[in-house]
Amino acid sequence: MKLYYAETLAPRKTCAVAKYLGIPIEYAFVDLKKDEQSKPDYLAINPNGKVPCLVDGDRSLWEADAIICHFAQRAESDLWPHDGRQIDVVRWLSWNSQHFYRHTGSLYFEHIIKPAFGLGEPDPSKVAEGQGWFRKLAGVLDQHLKGRKWLLGDGLTIADFSVAVTLPYAKSAAMPLDEFPEVRRWHDQLNAIEAWRNPFPARPATSAANAALNA
Incomplete structure (x- = not known):
């Protein structure tokens, strides 16, 4: 898995959950001051031009809350409860x-x-x-x-x-x-x-x- 992030709010939660769960992950820093989130290669994986974005195999997943749910499911962690x-x-x-x-x-x-x-x-x-x-x-x-x-x-x-x-x-x-x-x-x-x-x-x-x- 490869996580595109910046040191801002939404990416913070994804990095925190990944670190807490000990998930092996490749990190790719997106420099917002250089507008890297608007470059064609990044828009190809996240057309919203926002961070974070997770690439897991052939799947590109936007939105921080979806990403942290995915991390918890992949780790089979109770951070995503298995009940009501x-x-x-x-x-x-x-x-x-x-x-x-x-x-x-x-x-x-x-x-x-x-x-x-x-x-x-x-x-x-x-x-x-x-x-x-x-x-x-x-x-x-x-x-x-x-x-x-x-x-x-x-x-x-x-x-x-x-x-x-x-x-x-x-x-x-x-x-x-x-x-x-x-x-x-x-x-x-x-x-x-x-x-x-x-x-x-x-x-x-x-x-x-x-x-x-x-x-």
């Missing part, structure tokens, strides 16, 4: 993509992507909007996590890797995470996992801009 909890995993993946990731990702963009790519200063109105949504949605998550170790109870699943993917950047992206003790506790547990803290493979040289994306 699968529906709950899908529910949280959907909630994240439609709500939580959408708004936390806007704060990540304003505070981390913009300076890294020379796109100007954070827009105060968009920051305020993103923080408002963060408080609303993190409140939902905080209530759900009461009495639960992980999103689905006692067992870690791909839903945890997906929903929490923006939280390593909470401080640098001005997310008011400390207002939500259950979310903070949950993310602290993830931070105890080496694959979560340091998901990306080592590269010979990392530019200051790319390092900033993983700050």
